[in-house]
Amino acid sequence: MKQLLILSGKGGTGKTTVASAFIRLSEAKAYADCDVDAPNLHLITKHSKTPSRKDYYGMPKAEIDPDICINCGKCMENCRFDAIRVNERSHFVDAFGCEGCGVCEFVCPVNAVSLHPSVAGDLMLFKEGPVTFSTAQLKMGSGTTGMLVSQVKKQMKEASGDIELAIVDGSPGIGCPVIASLSGADMVLIVAEPSLSGISDMERIIKTARIFGVIIAVCVNKSDTNPDNANRIKDFCKLEGIPYAGSIPFDYMAVKAVNKGMSIADIDCPSGAAVKEVFNKTMLLLFAEGRHSQK
Amino acid sequence: MKIAIPADDKNIDSTVCQSFGRTPYFLTYDTGTETVEFIDNSAASSQGGAGIKAAQAIVDSKVSAILTPRCGQNAAEVLTAAGILIYKTESSSIKESLAAFKEKRLGLLQEIHAGFHGHGG
Amino acid sequence: MPGFTDMAVKNLKIAILSGKGGTGKTLLSVNLASAAIASVYVDCDVEEPNGHLFFKPQWNIEKEISVKIPQVDPQKCNGCKKCVEFCKFNALAYINEKLKIFDDVCHSCGGCLLVCPQDALSERKKAVGTLSVGDSEGVHVLSGMMQTGIASGIPIIKELLYQCGSYKDDRPIFIDCPPGSACIVMESIKDADYCLLAAEPTIFGRHNLEMVWSLVKLFKKPHSVVINKCVDQSDPTEEFCKKNGIKILDKIPFDVELGTLNSNGKIAARESKKYRDLFSSLLEKIYREVSHEAAVNSER
Numbered sequence: 001m002k003q004l005l006i007l008s009g010k011g012g013t014g015k016t017t018v019a020s021a022f023i024r025l026s027e028a029k030a031y032a033d034c035d036v037d038a039p040n041l042h043l044i045t046k047h048s049k050t051p052s053r054k055d056y057y058g059m060p061k062a063e064i065d066p067d068i069c070i071n072c073g074k075c076m077e078n079c080r081f082d083a084i085r086v087n088e089r090s091h092f093v094d095a096f097g098c099e100g101c102g103v104c105e106f107v108c109p110v111n112a113v114s115l116h117p118s119v120a121g122d123l124m125l126f127k128e129g130p131v132t133f134s135t136a137q138l139k140m141g142s143g144t145t146g147m148l149v150s151q152v153k154k155q156m157k158e159a160s161g162d163i164e165l166a167i168v169d170g171s172p173g174i175g176c177p178v179i180a181s182l183s184g185a186d187m188v189l190i191v192a193e194p195s196l197s198g199i200s201d202m203e204r205i206i207k208t209a210r211i212f213g214v215i216i217a218v219c220v221n222k223s224d225t226n227p228d229n230a231n232r233i234k235d236f237c238k239l240e241g242i243p244y245a246g247s248i249p250f251d252y253m254a255v256k257a258v259n260k261g262m263s264i265a266d267i268d269c270p271s272g273a274a275v276k277e278v279f280n281k282t283m284l285l286l287f288a289e290g291r292h293s294q295k
Numbered sequence: 296m297k298i299a300i301p302a303d304d305k306n307i308d309s310t311v312c313q314s315f316g317r318t319p320y321f322l323t324y325d326t327g328t329e330t331v332e333f334i335d336n337s338a339a340s341s342q343g344g345a346g347i348k349a350a351q352a353i354v355d356s357k358v359s360a361i362l363t364p365r366c367g368q369n370a371a372e373v374l375t376a377a378g379i380l381i382y383k384t385e386s387s388s389i390k391e392s393l394a395a396f397k398e399k400r401l402g403l404l405q406e407i408h409a410g411f412h413g414h415g416g
Numbered sequence: 417m418p419g420f421t422d423m424a425v426k427n428l429k430i431a432i433l434s435g436k437g438g439t440g441k442t443l444l445s446v447n448l449a450s451a452a453i454a455s456v457y458v459d460c461d462v463e464e465p466n467g468h469l470f471f472k473p474q475w476n477i478e479k480e481i482s483v484k485i486p487q488v489d490p491q492k493c494n495g496c497k498k499c500v501e502f503c504k505f506n507a508l509a510y511i512n513e514k515l516k517i518f519d520d521v522c523h524s525c526g527g528c529l530l531v532c533p534q535d536a537l538s539e540r541k542k543a544v545g546t547l548s549v550g551d552s553e554g555v556h557v558l559s560g561m562m563q564t565g566i567a568s569g570i571p572i573i574k575e576l577l578y579q580c581g582s583y584k585d586d587r588p589i590f591i592d593c594p595p596g597s598a599c600i601v602m603e604s605i606k607d608a609d610y611c612l613l614a615a616e617p618t619i620f621g622r623h624n625l626e627m628v629w630s631l632v633k634l635f636k637k638p639h640s641v642v643i644n645k646c647v648d649q650s651d652p653t654e655e656f657c658k659k660n661g662i663k664i665l666d667k668i669p670f671d672v673e674l675g676t677l678n679s680n681g682k683i684a685a686r687e688s689k690k691y692r693d694l695f696s697s698l699l700e701k702i703y704r705e706v707s708h709e710a711a712v713n714s715e716r
Contacts, residue, residue: 009464011437011595016620037596038435038624059342059504080525096602100342101525102504140597140631146567147342157313172437172595173463176567183367195679197442197466204464207564213406225672226679256649259619344506344521351500351509369518377511 001030001157002286003166005185005214009205011172013193014221017254019169020044020263021275026283028167030160033135034149034181035171036121042135044263051124056136056151058120058144059100066090068112075104075113096141121148125155132160146176153184165286174208182208187215187286189245189278194220194229202233206242216242217285219278223247243285246278296359298396299323300389305333310387315363315370316346323358324393346370353379362392362401371407426586428706431608431637435624437595439614440644440668443678445592446470447685448702451695454554454587458576460604461594462545462560462569469681473550473557481560481572482541483524488515492536499528499537520567545572547579553686556587569594573603580607597631605632610706611639612665617651625653629662638709640665642698665705666698 006019015035023031023045033041062083064075069090076084076091083097084104093104095118105113120142126133134156136148149171156166168185171177182188188209192202202218209216218237223230230247237244251271254264264272265279301318303310312318321334334356338348346366350373353361360380364387374381383404384392395401432445446467449457459467486499486508493515500508500515507522508515519542529537545562558579560572580589593604605611611632615625625641632639640663643653647670657664668674674691677684684691 010466012439012616013437037598038437038627040436040620040623043619043623078526078530096599099523099525100504101523101527102502103525103527103530106502106527106530138598140627140634141599141602143568143599144342145598154314154317174564175463175562175569175600179565179567193438193679196469196681197464198679200466200469201464204564211565225675229679252647255618255647259649259652261619338506341506342504344503344518347509347518347521348506351511354509354511369521372518373509373511373516376514376516 001160001163001166002186003168003184004282004286005168005170005181005188006191007170007178007181007188007205007209008172008191008193009174009201009203010193010198013191013198014248015191016040016044016169017258017264018189018191018219018221018248018275018278019167021265021272022279022282023167024263024265025276025279026165026167028165029130029163030132030156030166031168032133032152032156032166033169034152034177035169036136036138036145036148036152036177037171039135039137041169042133044258044261045133046261047126047128047133049126049128051126054123054125055119056121056123056148057117058142058147059118060115061095061098061100061118062093062102062104062113062115064091064093064104065112065114066092068110070110070112072109074107074109078103078107099143120144123148123151123155125159127159130163132156134159146180149177149180150183153181174204178205178208182212182214185212185214187217187282189282190216190218192218192220192233194223194226194233196229199229199233199236203236206240215285217245217282218242219245220247222250224249243281245281245285246274248274248278296327297323297325297357298360298362299334299353299356299358300362300384300392301336302333302389307331307389309389311362311364311384311389311392313364315361315366316349318349321353322389323356326397344369347373350374362396363404366404366407368407427583428588428703429580429591429607429609430588430612430702431591431593431605431610432612432614433593433601433605433628433632434595434614435597435626435628436616436621439616439621440642441595441614442466442470442592443644444612444614444642445590446683447691447695448699449555449590450553450683450685451692451699452554452588454585456556456558456580456583456587456589458580458589458591459557459559460573460576460591460600462562462572462576463594465559465561467592468548468557468559470683471550471552471555471557473552473555475548475550477549479547479575480543481545481547481575482543483571484526484539485519485522485524485542486517486528486537487540488517489536489538490514492534494534494536496533498531498533502527502531520565545569547572547575549579556583569600570603573600577604577607597627601628601631602635605635605637608637610702610709611637612702613639613641615641615643615653617643617646617649617653619652622652622656625656629660638705640705643667645670663705665701668694
């Protein structure tokens with residue numbers, strides 16, 4: 001199975017718009033939404049059945065029993081995450097700040113602290129015939145996004161069996177959810193935006209992706225909003241030896257389609273035609289050396 | 296010598312698990328006595344650092360080599376520090392992989408996939 | 417327009433956030449900060465900071481941000497492995513009579529130091545990013561940048577917000593938050609007095625607004641929405657706000673000129689009167705909301 005990951009660095013460049021078009025064009029039997037903080041892919045890929053759900057447990061959270069607490073303050077003194085406060089009764093844990101390290105439990109002289117499993121999100125799996133769609137929603141304020149992303153990908157792999165191509169819609173940024181989604185990917189397509197912010201962010205995501213030794217390609221979305229910057233990106237790719245997969249113009253029809261829950265490959269429009277070209281180039285790069293027997 | 300391989304089930308007829316750190320079990324095989332044993336991998340349900348924990352368990356069980364399709368950087372560091380060799384499996388069958396190892400048909404794993412190590416600096 | 421000598425708006429901390437990326441957090445933060453007479457702009461999107469591209473500040477201070485990582489004294493370590501067993505993040509391994517520490521997995525909780533019966537562990541610093549401070553006309557710019565390959569930017573955000581607290585004049589503080597609603601966003605809005613939610617008039621925008629709205633409600637932050645890139649089509653985000661009684665402070669139409677200025681790294685409010693007026697009036701609305709909020713609270 002070849003895994004294609006769509007990233008951007010900057011948010012709002014069009015990862016999900018491109019990913020959903022690719023899914024339609026390739027008729028991929030497995031896809032996943034790894035933007036677990038703000039998943040959007042399900043709004044375009046149509047699913048009639050309700051998914052199977054599973055709780056996602058992040059790090060455990062500490063709890064202080066107010067009846068046992070003697071207010072010595074040792075827990076608060078040693079907590080590195082500012083997760084312990086005091087009220088009139090006793091010390092207590094701010095669950096949002098708690099990282100589950102267990103230091104408070106260790107230092108408490110009266111065993112008033114214990115660690116408890118904590119649900120940090122919701123894993124969902126849609127399985128319709130041969131098609132597998134894995135996604136998740138992180139509970140707000142949670143950490144351990146990387147671990148949830150790994151579970152989304154694992155769920156997809158396990159449920160899909162032996163298939164040729166899996167498409168993964170990634171998250172913005174360069175931190176732990178992105179790093180987790182890079183692990184196991186065969187290729188990354190970076191959707192860049194021709195703005196100063198977009199270029200800066202694209203450079204940082206390329207730097208991050210290079211650590212993983214995956215095939216990297218770049219395409220420019222909303223390319224006509226700033227042709228000068230779009231060319232800068234093309235030149236940058238040439239200089240860095242990164243394959244340029246094409247450009248997609250800004251398209252009002254695209255916004256309309258997406259708002260109706262359709263991919264741009266579903267309708268006849270300029271961005272739809274352009275994304276087909278990007279898709280073809282991407283597939284050539286991904287399958288160029290022939291199939292690996294593993295993964 | 297004793298070797299280990301990540302296993303999807305507690306059964307020699309089962310498949311090689313694709314993940315080293317989060318494999319549910321490790322099958323250990325003694326090439327001399329041909330004894331087969333299973334280790335439960337407690338790292339499978341770890342929040343993080345699963346590769347490290349799994350590798351520590353392997354180190355503690357006195358294994359000389361592991362056979363695996365993939366291995367992460369953190370786990371590889373632990374194993375290499377302990378002098379444990381990492382071989383790359385080709386087949387998804389445990390039995391096939393063990394046979395391939397005995398017949399010296401397996402090569403060392405070259406592509407260690409990255410962990411978080413700050414290469415970006 | 418109320419100046420910042422008005423009690424309610426002294427050192428006002430306004431966080432600008434959105435569930436979805438690319439909705440205009442930086443556009444709003446940068447331009448609002450520029451429209452104020454004097455202000456502080458804090459870029460908490462430490463993974464992908466962009467504010468400095470617009471302000472192009474004269475940097476005065478550059479500080480390395482580091483976290484504490486354990487290190488072992490091999491003479492004192494007796495291999496009891498209590499630290500390995502304690503570590504909830506599995507950042508330690510004991511092999512061939514040597515303790516191995518995995519920097520990037522370590523969460524700097526300090527627990528291993530506490531559990532070691534031999535006092536064999538101490539701490540060293542590991543750089544995770546930088547904090548830069550500079551000025552651009554009337555705006556004091558604080559920008560944090562996380563090193564690539566690091567998992568979490570929280571230590572940098574903590575330092576950025578701590579630095580904000582050190583200003584003695586009364587200027588308002590604009591906090592440009594990371595996208596989403598995970599722990600890094602929570603950290604960024606912790607001390608905010610007011611939250612401005614940037615949203616897009618698309619189904620993605622509406623869907624992601626819901627998450628971030630839940631977050632500001634949970635933290636009991638007074639808030640309102642600005643819908644950006646509005647076009648003459650049905651707006652699922654506006655409908656959502658109306659349905660849930662969320663105040664829409666402004667609707668900025670999709671504007672090619674604004675978009676182009678922005679994509680070229682220009683601060684629209686500094687380029688033309690038209691945009692200066694747009695953002696000044698939005699700023700005034702925010703001050704009014706805050707004053708009203710303060711008045712209501714004092715009556716309780």
